[in-house]
Amino acid sequence: MRRLAAGGAIDRTRPLGFIWEGRKLSGFAGDTIASALLANGIGVIGRSFKYHRPRGVYGAWTEEPNAIVDVALGARHDPNARASLVPLEAGMVVGGVNAWPNVRRDALGLIDLFHRFIPAGFYYKTFKSPSWGAFETRIRAMAGLGVMRPEPDRLLYDTRHVETDVLVVGGGAAGVAAARAAASAGLGVMLADDRAAWGGVLQAEGGVIDGMEAAAWAAAAVGEMRGATLLGRTTVFGAYDHNAFGLLEQRRDAAGGWAEERVWLVRARQVVLAAGAIERPLVFPGNDRPGIMSAAAVLQYVRHYAVLPGREVVIATNNDTAYATAAALVAAGASVTVADARPEAPGRDGLRVRAGCVPVGTGGRHGVKWVDLALRDALSNRERVRCDLLAISGGWSPSVHLHSQAGGTLRWDDAAAAFLPGVAREGWHLAGAVTGPVGLGAALGQGHAAGVAAAAALGRVVHVAPPETPARAVEAPIGAMWFVDVADRRQWIDFQNDVTLGDVALAARENYASVEHLKRYTTLGMANDQGKTSNINGIAALAAMTGRAIGEVGTTTFRPPYVPVSLGALAGMRHGRLFAPIREVPAAADHLANGAVMREYGGWRRPAAYLRIGETVAAAIAREAASVRQGVGLFDGSSLGKIEVAGPDAAAFLNVMFYNEVANLKVGRLRYCLMLRETGVVFDDGVVARLAAERYLLSPSSSHTEGVLAMLRAWQQTEFPAMRVVFHDVTAAWATFAVSGPRAGVLVGRLSSDIDIGDGALPHMAVAEGVIEGLPGRIARVSFTGERGYEISVPARHGAAMWRHLLGLGEDVTLYGIEALSVLRAEKGFILIGTDTDGMTLPADLGITAPLRNKAVDFVGKRSLLTPDALRADRRQFVGVLPEDPGFVPAVGSHAMVDGRSVGWVTTSCHSPALGRSIGLGMIEGGRGRIGETMEIFHLGKTSRAVIGEACHFDRAGERLHG
Amino acid sequence: MLRLPCPYCGERDEPEFRFAGEPAVRPGSDVGDAVWAAYLYMRSNEKGPHREVWSHAGGCGQFFLLERDTVSHAVLRALRPGEAS
């Protein structure tokens, strides 16, 4: 065991059993999976992506590139969890990924022996002949890390939308100082930190603030803030336009059966970025073995988790921060040797410090066993030093991610050996280690100043004094070292994606000199750690290889998210039935009772067909369609759009909006009309009713109602603001039922109503308002089937009762659904917008040309109907299609072929009960001129023959409307 | 996610709004094909200060003119239809 006897923030009274690769292990509450594995002496916990090299824990938090594990607990499963980020829970089943049979003995580990043959760009060069597709299946099987489970994710997620005066990103010394100051000014403060406890690195580094132990000060300061929103375990993962932010809150502890992850979408007036910095690895040969860890991470494991990852330790560093790790290790009983790359390394009591010394090689198959050290100016003169832990520090990279995402600039600073934030966005204040190397005193001072500046920007004054900390010795400057200049170029830069110094050198040699090209070519920084440890080292190596300054090379673009965010969390509640709520018709329950198969059509759940016992859907459709032509059918048309248009200028306005003339429509009459876009393309069709001189009722397609309303509003407001006209969507206010068939009049005649439905008073295409069974309502003579038809509308809340009433009127009524209606309208050649038409269909293509010839006023889209393209003779035209084989129903989308060339396609097809054969509709070049001709129909390699005919297949004279 | 000022409702989040293109003056129907095609399809797509029509579709339903910098995303001003520009 490597657990220290005392110390740390773990709860030793709460041991937690868990499974690692089939073995029972134990950790404590407060552990992460990574700290528990280290405490149990587990060295190898993963394999690298490309070479399958053994990998151990490197980091202690979001920077971790290696420790990717599969974690399962109850309904939870994460195939690519990072062990350093997952709090340990009892019963967790944890396993390695990308390895078989296990991470210690991975069969594909042999790949590493062939590394010379698989450098960067290997795929691009090798798998191109005959095609990538010939290799893809096998390569995909070898690639990738964890494996998803096929079951749906049963976790709950939630989303919150909030505004705040000040968002403080980071709950370390600087962030807490800023939040504390802003809160004292009476501002609404939101403080977010991805750890469970406040204080950030103070947890491990310690110190004294305002006379208190530093972490205790942070907790107390946060506890005293009034009215602040405190978000622990919350990562600010994205900065978006106008100070919008995405936050991911892990709520495992608070969940209690409710959302485990919650995304906060925050709009902040002022922003304090105190995101800290991430330690970089040193780059040297063999630097990727298990047991080689970030020095800062080792400090956290020793102090925070009471784990001693090694007893015989070598620390390799080029800066002062690793000495805190050295001190902690010595205090914990380890023996420590420090190799400091700087010739003037500071001497320290109780430490063996080798100045000017760097690691040049390592050994140990499943964990580091030795490291070769050499003087930087005499690299061939090596000394082998035994060790079971090699802690490395290559300096610090400020976490400028959010600053850059928001559009803040960066500048390279040679003294700090880092990209530092340059100009920040408006309303942003940066504090702490994100601004560069700072001590605790400077971090607190910057944090307080940021809080003061944010408050001042919002007109407030801060009422607390800046926090105080005892002055410390000034740190010596970093001595930049980007790699070791030896022949061995297997010096890892990106541990997870296996990108070495040699790969960067190859990319530079092949002229991938842009950092963005380097990234794509080598996959540097593209793993799920997103280059947190590797990017700067990669940029520096590229600069050296191409003879440029690091600032000249620049960084890749920082993009959200800062940490991986699950798709479940981003979706929140918007999945399943809540993704796009389906609208229900008022009589929905009755349809189900009547045997309806319900399907979604244009956002509405509607009856597709009503099945009798033992009947198939196809049989039901045929029966329903035939019955409507023989007797009387009843159809629920409640979802059909209904937009009321009223005002003194309603007639004039609609006359501009519609292709057809509507101003001369008489009160009480209906007209079938097209609405065009300004491009002339048919946007929608529907029946326009004039209910009064200044009041119209439009019936757009069910799925087009919102679009039609938007178009009316746009034209009224932007082109005709002087016109006095208002619009009102009343779709949901009315239930509408269509009665259709030769006996429709008999059924409707049995309704108790003051509306005269005689053919004299209510001829085809007429409408009347009145009282129906005691309800205010309307009856319209209109037909979507070609048969005598009536549409009865009553208030929606009485819709179900009216449906039942119509069924009980003593007639033998056939209920018919959308599918039968589609057959009936296909028999009649009635177009369905978006099915028979597309984004290029003009009214003349549908054979509707009279308005263009006769209408006096300019209307939307008119000019577009007069262009040379609109007047081309070979435009696709709407026609009927009659297969030679009357039993063959061609697939929708089949090509219409003439002389071996596609001249259009089938848009609708079905079996017609009325004609006892298959029929179709189509859009065919110069189609009306080809009526009577035979063509070929081509679909999926099969060819058949059909005759081009009139779109209207049945009752061409329209006599049945009056029958 | 932009923060846009509706001239009627005040500042609201972008998802409430619908972009309605660049403002274009509708020519009469007696113009030539080239002028009509330019009105339909040609957009300036400026880099920098830019005029756009937006509608507060998820709010008051009103259309308005927005002046916005397409590089910095700074909102310069919002005008009701007919307001002095």
Ligand SMILES: [Zn+2]
């Ligand atoms: Zn508004």
